[in-house]
Amino acid sequence: MAFINDNKRFSQWAISICLLVLVLITLDFLGDYRDGVPWPHLFVEAIILMLSLLGLVYFGRLYYQFTQTKINLLTQDLALATQQSQEWREANRELIAGLAVQIQKQFDNWQLTPAEAEVGMLMLKGLSHSEIGQLRNVSERTIRDQARAIYRKAGVTGRTELSAFFLEDLLLPR
Template identity: 80%
Template sequence: MALINDNKRFIQWAIALSLFVSVLITLDFIGDYRDGVAWTHLLTEVLILTFSLAGIVYFGRLYHQFAQSKINLLRQDLALANQQAQQWREANRGLIEGLAAQIKKQFDSWQLTPAEAEVGMLMLKGLSFSEIAGLRNASERTVRDQARAIYRKSGLAGRTELSAFFLEDLLLPRQ
């Protein structure tokens, strides 16, 4: 990945330099044309301008290829992570279902409403209030109010204590 970033910087500098040369040559060409400089000199400047513009196009395409390769690497990493997560979920399906059932029982014992229980489960999954509001088509204020109701009914101080209530005993014992 460092090699890709180094090449990316090189290409960015090459594009900037080619653009700078193009601007300077264009300004020089305009001045020389107004001064009546020989057409061979003007032709040379047009040739230099053409090469610098070609450089911009070439390095622009190269930059695009590097960006695409980085995107492809990220997609591969994401696909692998999703595959590993799916394998973990499948291997631990019974444990996950049992934990979900126990969380639901605890929510029932706290007498949470169905909406509060859904918000509580989404909070345990790590979603923010705005993300929960978006998923539930509710306002963020409603979600915050439901979270406060969860804390009040459970006697817990906040999101951290809510998570710890269910996850604390999952930590490996110290040896």
């Protein structure tokens, strides 16, 4: 990835320089043409103009290729992560279902309302208050109030302690 980023950055600089040369030579060419400068001089400037245009096209294509390569690598990484996630879920389907049942039982022990239990489950899944509010079609303030009620009933100080309550025993000790 570093190779691609370095070459992409180089291409960006090369494009900028070619573009600058293209603009300056074009302005010089037009000024010289108006002033009646001899054709051999204009011919040399026209060649420089074409070379800068070719450089612009070449480095533009190179930049595009590096960008596409990076996009392809990221797409492959995402596909692999998605596949691994799906395989993990499949292999642990029964455990996940059992954990969900146990979490719900604990929510019942804490006497959470159905709305609080839903908010609690969504918080454990990692959604923000804003995202939960959008999903449930309520304001973010309502979700914050429900989260505070969950924390109070559970005897925890926040989302981290709530998550740790359920996950702490699942993780192996060091």
